[in-house]
Amino acid sequence: MRNINLKGTEHFEAVARLGSVTKAAEELGVTPSAISQQIKLLETQFGVRLFRREKRRMSLTEEGDRLFQATTRAFAALRNTGNAISRHREVRNLTLRVSPSFGVRWLGPRIASFAEQNLDWNIRVDATPDFSNFDTDAVDLDLRYGVGGWAGVAERPVMNDLVLPLCAPGYRDRMAAAGDTVAERLSAARLIDSVKAMFRWDLWLAANQVELEDYDYPFRYDRSSMSIETAKQGAGLALDSATLCLPDLERGELVPAFPDIPVVDFPAYWLVCPARHFNRRIVNRFAEWLDDAAISHDVRARALLESHGCSFQTESGPDLIEVEPWGLSRS
Template sequence: MRDINLKATEYFEAVARLGTVTRAAAELGVSPSAVSQQIRALETQFGVRLFRREKRRLTLTLDGDRLFQTTTQAFGALRNARSAIGRQRDMRALTIRVSPSFGVRWLGPRIADFAAANPDWNIRIDATPDFSSFETEAVDLDLRYGLGAWAGLTVDCILHDFVMPMCSRDYLERLRALSDDPVEQLRQARLIDSVKALYRWDIWLAANRIELRDLSYPFRFDRSSMSIEMARSGGGVALDSAGLCLDELERGDLVPFAPAIPVIVFPGYWFVCPPRHLNRRIVTRFAAWITGEAQAHEVRSRALLDRLGCSYREESGPDLIDAGTGRQ
């Protein structure tokens, strides 16, 4: 490639494509004599004539046509790539990383409203349990599940979690047919384990001083959405986030297993980003929007749980839990 005169080739392609030296010069922003000089230099380098000069018209020779077919494709591809890069550079984009279950069950039904209010922005949702490495990844913000202990970042709680055992109404009726005692019902129940949740069965049982002879899990899922769906379809009792299945609770597809046992409430969902990212207007706009959505959701959650006869136990977070745990 080093022996190819790329500048002369560019000038040749412009003349062949546009049909005249004058038009090519105008596109390239040079004089017609400069274009003619480069064409002659290219013909000298190849040792062939590229154009036939008939009066004031230029016609490609066979060699010239062969070179044009190749160069016009190459330069066309370069022009397209340049345009695409320019569009990408100028594109107004917001990239959010969120845990999968929270993204699908909570953020997903709401994000269209934010997009409608910000039509000039492109929004990318990266649903993964892995937290962003903001120094090496092009991510604007995380919506994280955890205890909020992430040093060096802006960390604001947007939503409390409401954790309680839940199951389908039919499944609860079958358990109550076996016993009136919730503890004995649990001993007969199939427990559904959400393995990435902060509150799991062993912690919940200890906090409520409930002992089971054999703590086993017929079902274990690494996605809260799967645990919730299993409970909804009558597969057992899930200990999970009421906030992630509020619609199912409102419809009666899920019911509290034991309303007399307090719902565990703790700050669980966080807006996280480097402080410098708040200099982007779209990031602060999203932060304000999601805070409002979360507040409305929390009011709705407490109102429903109150109607269902639930009580609450407020906590700052379960003990002995790694702050890096992420709900999936």
């Protein structure tokens, strides 16, 4: 690279591309004589003629054409890269991380409305169960599923989870034919286990004093979205989140299996980031939009469940085995 006359190559490429010393001089902001001098130096370095000079016309020689093919591609790539870098510097990005099921079933259908209100921002969403390490990850905020209390970060509650047994209407009718008690109906059901959910069947059974002699999980999923879809297909009974499947409940594709048993109601979704991130205007703007969307959704979800005859058991977290049972005899 030290042996290449980069300035001469740049001047040569401009003349060959534009077909004129004068035009090349205008583009590069130099005099025509400077252009001519650099081309002569380049011809001297290579020991060949690069242009044929015929009166006022300049045409490439064979060697000149070979050099032009190489240089025009190289300079075009450099120009494109430079433009891309400049555009990237001017673009504003909001990057957030969210649990997969919440991202797909709740945030995904709504994020377009936030984007419409913030057209000058690019939005990147990473759907993963892994929390961000804000010291090393280029992430503005997390939407976390959990009980809160994470060290070293600020957290704001976004929305409660509303957990209850859910199934397709026809499946509820088949369970009802198995007996009058909750235990009899559950014994006839194929239970769907969401293995990463904070509130699972063993906690629900203990809290409601439901005793089953033997039960297993024909379906076990690490994503609530899969549990919900399986229940919708009439294949089993899911203990899962009405927060994540409100549209399915509104369409009647899912129904509460036991509406007389209170819905488990606890804070489960949080906006999490270092406290300093709330100094960023876009983070606060997103937090405000998120609050409005969550409140609207929560009102709809509670109203729908109440229309099915459901009530709510408010808890501070999912570990209900350590608290007093709800006083319901369901065996």
